[in-house]
Amino acid sequence: MDLPLVALVLAGGTGTRLYPASRSHRPKQFLDFGDGSLLAQTVDRLGFADEIYVLTREDFADEIHDHAPEAAVLTEPEPKDTGPALVYAAARIREQVGDCVLFCVPSDHHITGDFAETAQRAARVAVETENLVTVGIRPTRPATGYGYIEPGTDHGDYADVDSFHEKPDAETASEYVERGFLWNAGMFAWTPDALLREAGETPLAPLVENPDDFDAVEPVSIDYAVLERTGRASVVPATFEWDDLGTWDALARILDADEAGNAVLGDAELVETTNSLVVTDDAHVSVVGVSDLVVVAYDDRVLVVPMEKAQRVREIVSRLKADGRF
Known part of the structure; x- marks a missing residue:
């Protein structure tokens, strides 16, 4: 070539x-x-x-x-x-x-x-x-x-x-x-x-x-x-x-998980939680008694969504864009 x-x-x-x-x-x-x-x-x-x-x-x-x-x-x-x-x-x-x-x-x-x-x-x-x-x-x-x-x-x-x-x-x-x-x-x-x-x-x-x-x-x-x-x-x-790192469940697939299947980025405490993703920039996040969940805290915003429905985050964004809040 x-x-x-x-x-x-x-x-x-x-x-x-x-x-x-x-x-x-x-x-x-x-x-x-x-x-x-x-x-x-x-x-x-x-x-x-x-x-x-x-x-x-x-x-x-x-x-x-x-x-x-x-x-x-x-x-x-x-x-x-x-x-x-x-x-x-x-x-x-x-x-x-x-x-x-x-x-x-x-x-x-x-x-x-x-x-x-x-x-x-x-x-x-x-x-x-x-x-x-x-x-x-x-x-x-x-x-x-x-x-x-x-x-x-x-x-x-x-x-x-x-x-x-x-x-x-x-x-x-x-x-x-x-x-x-x-x-x-x-x-x-x-x-x-x-x-x-x-x-x-x-x-x-x-x-x-x-x-x-x-x-x-x-x-x-x-x-x-x-x-x-x-x-x-x-x-x-x-x-x-x-x-494709376009969704939170994709990020969960590539991060190292603990024995309970949880992947964490940032300051978080998990109790009786399994197969979940927790991501935070500055805020401390505590998660108790859940499974198969995505919890993300950035700036002044918090997202909570079942892992299997991570694709639906775009629906929230569409509403926020319509309100000028994205």
């Missing part, structure tokens, strides 16, 4: 499901749960790239270099989900770098294992095939919180994508796992030319003509706008272990 490999980190979101740690003034990519911020960890694992870019929104741009001092910063004109963001970034990086291959990653994943091998393989496949390449994760459970990729013809290092599937119910998720589907982790490799070629046939076409014309497009994910429409999608199975 002769083209330079440019890593692109998406860091423009807020992270509503990690409320109250994540707020409008403190997005989840800047959160530190003990090993450096999520953004700093992401950039650190991208050391194999020739260049690293971070794409963010204007409100967060000044803080990026506190977490990623060596990265170049791109500021998207308006937050409109991953579709407009990735097309904009591809156009701008092509202007600044020239011909290259992009490896695009979110800023909030937990990854262990040989990440570089998978990323470099995905980049190589993107160059050789001129396809849009996604990284697929082999499921460890029938998760309902992720989208799934159905692989098609196997080409060795990669497979064609037969279809993408939205987040399923529990029964469907079990069926997907049995059929060998992969989790869609939101990690992609492509050349800017390939992405802009395919985006030019979608509702994102105005951005291909003028990357700054965000008024001409609606918010849409790259999966729905481009990947689900193209016949040029490939999937590279990952060789690393992965979790």
